[in-house]
Amino acid sequence: QSGRDEQSGLTALLNNVSRPGIKDLPNEQTGILVVGGDCPTRGLRGMQQRMELYNLSTDEWHPTGSCDHRHGFGMCIVRGQLVIAGGRSSTTVHDGVEVYGEVDPAGASTWERVATLPVPVTGCTLETADGQLFVIAGRDGNLRLTNSVQALDMQTGEWWSFPPLITPRAFSASCMLNGCMLVAGGFDADKEPIATAEQYQMGKERWEPLPSMGTARAYATAADWNGLMVVCGGEGEDRVALRTVEAYDPLKRVWTPWPEMSMARSGCVVVVSDGDIVVM
Structure with a gap:
């Protein structure tokens, strides 16, 4: 859907996936990156490691490394860096905040853990402002609903107090x-x-x-x-x-x-x- 009120399709993803992370990469890395998610027919057993990169100029998808099996994580761009936080595997609610690096010659992606969430969450959403990362709501390690907003200064690595959601x-x-x-x-x-x-x-x-x-x-x-x-x-x-x-x-x-x-x-x-x- 565009400002022209028209709909058109891109080339389909290489793999059928639900609830991945996806971001339009910064200008120097032109493309759309899809991370993780799950296979709609397999539930928690079908969580994906795959990552795919869409080339805007060629209308093609390419595999580009991998990530941990997970879904329900949040994802955003903070000062040009791709960041993911939280999420769930089949047995664990994750507490990591990780930054995406380059794909090495063997085809594996490099992820650097930069912080640990005070409260691990899945089903969260991520936003950023002025170099700060905000991990918004979700379910905690016991799958209890939360209204917390966990705020991280990405430069210092320090967590700070932030008002919780109303709901x-x-x-x-x-x-x-x-x-x-x-x-x-x-x-x-x-x-x-x-x-x-x-x-x-x-x-x-x-x-x-x-x-x-x-x-x-x-x-x-x-x-x-x-x-x-x-x-x-x-x-x-x-x-x-x-x-x-x-x-x-x-x-x-x-x-x-x-x-x-x-x-x-x-x-x-x-x-x-x-x-x-x-x-x-």
Whole structure:
């Protein structure tokens, strides 16, 4: 989906994968990187190590190293570095914060552990501002829902206190928008999707409620597109995957329905590349 209200497809991924991490790489590393996730038909047993890189100029996917088996981790770019945190394997909720390096000659990716989460979480989402990393909500090592926000100074490696969310949630959607951190949807303690949203304006030291989305959804994905928070897909009531898309306008404080995607997607991910919204 782009600003032209048109939909078109990219070449399919090499592997069928759900709930991976995905990011549009910095300019000097042009491409879209997909990390981990799980095989939709195998549950926790099907978690992926694979990483794939999409070349924007050739419209081709290439394998590029590997990561630990996991899903439910958060992923973002902090000052040009790709960072992942948390997540779950078949037996463990992870507590690591890792930075992605280069692929070595043998084809293996280099990941450097740079910090340990005070509270291991899965189903978290990651955002960044001014070199700080924010690990937002999720489920802890005992799979209990949390509203905590764990804040890390990536330069010093120190964790610092940050106000918790108003509403505990896991597998929510988030993005940075006009200097504010926005979080929407996710699962509640009963594993039901929610529509509530909230924002944190840097320096105010508190979260503020926002209007709820039109549709309750978890496993959705969000991006900042031209000053709007665009939320795509996810899982709605009765575990039904969604085709719907809606956008939040912070100036008007309203959610507006957008054209539906061509197919329903839960556990999808989104990047904005060359001005277009790319959902996978």
